[in-house]
Amino acid sequence: MDLAYIPSPSTGVINLGPVPLRGYAFCIIIGVFVAVWYGNKRWIARGGKAGTVADIAVWAVPFGLIGGRLYHVITDYQLYFSEGENWVDAFKIWEGGLGIWGAIALGAVGAWIGCRRRGIPLPAYADAIAPAIAFAQAIGRWGNWFNQELFGRPTDLPWAVEIAPDKPGTIEGATLYHPTFLYESLWCVGVALLVIWADRRFRLGHGRAFALYVAAYCAGRGWIEYMRVDEAHHILGLRLNVWTAIVVFVLAVAYIVISARLRPGREEVVEPPKPTEAAADDAPAERSASEADRLDKGHDAAPLDKGHDADPADSESAPRS
Numbered sequence: 001m002d003l004a005y006i007p008s009p010s011t012g013v014i015n016l017g018p019v020p021l022r023g024y025a026f027c028i029i030i031g032v033f034v035a036v037w038y039g040n041k042r043w044i045a046r047g048g049k050a051g052t053v054a055d056i057a058v059w060a061v062p063f064g065l066i067g068g069r070l071y072h073v074i075t076d077y078q079l080y081f082s083e084g085e086n087w088v089d090a091f092k093i094w095e096g097g098l099g100i101w102g103a104i105a106l107g108a109v110g111a112w113i114g115c116r117r118r119g120i121p122l123p124a125y126a127d128a129i130a131p132a133i134a135f136a137q138a139i140g141r142w143g144n145w146f147n148q149e150l151f152g153r154p155t156d157l158p159w160a161v162e163i164a165p166d167k168p169g170t171i172e173g174a175t176l177y178h179p180t181f182l183y184e185s186l187w188c189v190g191v192a193l194l195v196i197w198a199d200r201r202f203r204l205g206h207g208r209a210f211a212l213y214v215a216a217y218c219a220g221r222g223w224i225e226y227m228r229v230d231e232a233h234h235i236l237g238l239r240l241n242v243w244t245a246i247v248v249f250v251l252a253v254a255y256i257v258i259s260a261r262l263r264p265g266r267e268e269v270v271e272p273p274k275p276t277e278a279a280a281d282d283a284p285a286e287r288s289a290s291e292a293d294r295l296d297k298g299h300d301a302a303p304l305d306k307g308h309d310a311d312p313a314d315s316e317s318a319p320r321s
């Protein structure tokens with residue numbers, strides 16, 4: 001008899017009247033808000049302006065969600081396009097299924113667009129939000145707990161998670177499994193703290209803080225992925241995501257080494273004003289210039305007060321003593 005384990009929610013949906021509140025979506029939303037809030041604090045500390053992270057997130061978050069879903073659907077196409085499956089389910093993102101690799105890749109494209117619109121270097125922005133993304137992942141992983149998905153092999157450890165026997169990937173006769181969602185959540189918190197420490201200690205710049213986040217995450221994702229039992233494609237005996245973690249880890253480490261040699265130190269963030277701010281700042285100057293022109297031409301000169309006589313000493317025709 002198992003005396004200790006992590007129970008799973010009986011349902012992943014809480015109905016607030018006619019509005020369904022899905023645990024998976026709720027965790028994703030909370031993660032995004034935390035990432036924007038903390039990323040904004042780090043961006044200001046690096047010399048940026050308040051609100052910039054949120055402005056760029058308007059581009060990065062939708063691109064990231066689309067990229068994450070595309071990666072999942074493409075790598076697990078059999079879940080949606082094989083015989084007997086409904087392809088419409090590929091659009092049901094609230095049921096789970098976001099690939100972090102696609103989310104980061106396409107999210108970076110969205111961030112690049114937002115940075116270009118603001119005249120900000122993408123590497124500086126990426127360094128500021130790197131630990132914030134890791135914290136967001138730590139929160140978002142609890143969405144898998146609500147959906148009872150992405151668990152590991154059966155185990156009798158005290159922190160095992162209970163999974164309903166009718167869930168995909170379960171093994172007959174087993175009810176308790178490794179909570180790989182919890183392992184990854186804790187790992188992401190550790191990655192965030194590592195990046196924060198290294199950034200303060202070594203003043204990482206030019207995208208190296210972000211690359212450290214990527215490398216550290218991949219190191220943990222590799223062994224966590226190896227524990228999972230859900231259906232996945234294999235290459236040379238390893239799950240596809242394990243190979244992805246290995247390749248991305250090598251690229252991230254190579255970037256850190258090469259970047260440190262070519263562009264040591266941390267860039268100084270000089271953020272130009274928003275277009276609306278620039279227009280507002282220029283308007284008074286334009287008005288002042290126009291007023292000066294009118295005064296030079298003799299227009300709009302202030303008339304003398306008709307109710308008082310002018311001081312003779314101020315007149316050119318006044319007799320000199």
